[in-house]
Amino acid sequence: MNAVYEKLLRCYDCYKVKIDFEPKVALVLGSGLEDYAESIEIKATLNYHDIEGFPVSTVPGHKGRFIFGYVGEVPVVVMQGRVHYYEGYPMSDVVLPIRLMKMMGAEVLFLTNAAGGTNYGFNVGDFMLITDQISSFVQSPLIGSNIDELGTRFPDMSEIYQKELRAVIKNAAESLGITLQEGTYLQLSGPNFESPAEVKMCRTLGADAVGMSTACEAVAANHMGMKVCGISCISNLACGMSDQPLSHGEVQETADKVAPLFKALITKSVMEIGKLF
Numbered sequence: 001m002n003a004v005y006e007k008l009l010r011c012y013d014c015y016k017v018k019i020d021f022e023p024k025v026a027l028v029l030g031s032g033l034e035d036y037a038e039s040i041e042i043k044a045t046l047n048y049h050d051i052e053g054f055p056v057s058t059v060p061g062h063k064g065r066f067i068f069g070y071v072g073e074v075p076v077v078v079m080q081g082r083v084h085y086y087e088g089y090p091m092s093d094v095v096l097p098i099r100l101m102k103m104m105g106a107e108v109l110f111l112t113n114a115a116g117g118t119n120y121g122f123n124v125g126d127f128m129l130i131t132d133q134i135s136s137f138v139q140s141p142l143i144g145s146n147i148d149e150l151g152t153r154f155p156d157m158s159e160i161y162q163k164e165l166r167a168v169i170k171n172a173a174e175s176l177g178i179t180l181q182e183g184t185y186l187q188l189s190g191p192n193f194e195s196p197a198e199v200k201m202c203r204t205l206g207a208d209a210v211g212m213s214t215a216c217e218a219v220a221a222n223h224m225g226m227k228v229c230g231i232s233c234i235s236n237l238a239c240g241m242s243d244q245p246l247s248h249g250e251v252q253e254t255a256d257k258v259a260p261l262f263k264a265l266i267t268k269s270v271m272e273i274g275k276l277f
């Protein structure tokens, strides 16, 4: 059997013996949002450390566990902390949690992140509904022999971020009085922030925001036929767009500041998404 799939099945077995909960929506929490998981009606938790072979984040401030519970009436699994490609994990490990959440039963994947704005029309603290993505700068998680049990060899990517889910999130934002930007997210490997020339390249290629996660996860999810949506918190303007040098502290600070609004948007969106499926 394919080694990547074998590992995934082992992780699934670990979940299955420990947790009796079937989520409908999977939520990945980006920087500044991690404690959202503690605000839901928690039914169970599973530490990444307790899942054999599961990749564990090395980023300071990133927690590492699944939280199972309800947002309103909607059964969810929340990833409190994700792993990034720049941590040195193979891409198959980076997307393993996404694949595992699909195996748990989640049909919808809700991705969040902090990202640098490359669009001059954006302001620090804005939220951007991800409408499309550019993942070509990082390795595809689908490289290697195809796992036929998960999806087809050459999956279509014409609507990675599902229109119906986008409409729900837009309505949720409007009802909360939250301005929602829209745009294309581009993933680079990191961990270094971009040079001004790279930021210009991102903009020239049509990106509105740049980050170090998310797009590879969306590819893996789309391969499995999950319905995907995503929101970026524009934690900073990308390098070269302001006079200040960029730091992880700035990213964290903005993300923390707008977290209450971001959390309200997620709650409302998930509750509405639950009515769809």
Ligand code: HPA
Residues within 6 Å of the ligand: 114, 115, 116, 117, 193, 194, 210, 211, 212, 235, 236, 237, 238, 239, 246, 251
């Ligand atoms: N670049 C890449 N990743 C990021 C940024 C950025 O400016 N801000 C937050 N994550």
